[in-house]
Amino acid sequence: AQSVTQLGSHVSVSEGALVLLRCNYSSSVPPYLFWYVQYPNQGLQLLLKYTSAATLVKGINGFEAEFKKSETSFHLTKPSAHMSDAAEYFCAVTSSGELTFGTGTRLTIIP
Amino acid sequence: EAGVTQFPSHSVIEKGQTVTLRCDPISGHDNLYWYRRVMGKEIKFLLHFVKESKQDESGMPNNRFLAERTGGTYSTLKVQPAELEDSGVYFCASSQTDFNGYEQYFGPGTRLTVT
Numbered sequence: 001a002q003s004v005t006q007l008g009s010h011v012s013v014s015e016g017a018l019v020l021l022r023c024n025y026s027s028s029v030p031p032y033l034f035w036y037v038q039y040p041n042q043g044l045q046l047l048l049k050y051t052s053a054a055t056l057v058k059g060i061n062g063f064e065a066e067f068k069k070s071e072t073s074f075h076l077t078k079p080s081a082h083m084s085d086a087a088e089y090f091c092a093v094t095s096s097g098e099l100t101f102g103t104g105t106r107l108t109i110i111p
Numbered sequence: 112e113a114g115v116t117q118f119p120s121h122s123v124i125e126k127g128q129t130v131t132l133r134c135d136p137i138s139g140h141d142n143l144y145w146y147r148r149v150m151g152k153e154i155k156f157l158l159h160f161v162k163e164s165k166q167d168e169s170g171m172p173n174n175r176f177l178a179e180r181t182g183g184t185y186s187t188l189k190v191q192p193a194e195l196e197d198s199g200v201y202f203c204a205s206s207q208t209d210f211n212g213y214e215q216y217f218g219p220g221t222r223l224t225v226t
Contacts, residue, residue, distance in 0.1 A: 004153075032213050043115070044154075044202065044217035051212035090154065094213050097142065097206075098167060101154040 006102035019078040023091030115218035129191040136205030149199040
């Protein structure tokens, strides 16, 4: 069985500050890991994915995530937050197609 | 290229009624998934089609839910009869036939409210 834990259901950062959204996973087999973002009234959009190539993955909109096997983590970061980053972010894991999601983190940007 | 579309975007029905949700995947995508997010909870897997065949329906909550994908194109998810706990957002996702690291493309979801 696989699971995902996202620490912090709500995160607030100031505009221009570092964004750090935490994700820890549990998987008995090598995982594929994803970060999705959901803007208001929209569907889930893929930000980035880890598929066992480079451990540092770069995604869209300046986001990146680092796969750390020893820590079973896949934290999402962005050096400088922008107002448009306000959204809900989901970490997900799979090894067979069916995605297992975390509970999501709502990111608020403070002007 | 059109993305994954879902219809309706919102549905409000009374307990005991029937509702049918529709999903149109990206053209050419053989894999189609249904997920559900109950308010305040995580997004949970319901089932997976490969073309018209159900590959995995282990996430379907009970036999009040029936999913079909006739012809391997669009899919419907019927809830009959609906219960209050069925309220939530139902997402559909599709992925291409060739292996792409399980990357899935999501639709905007259908928000179902059962009163």
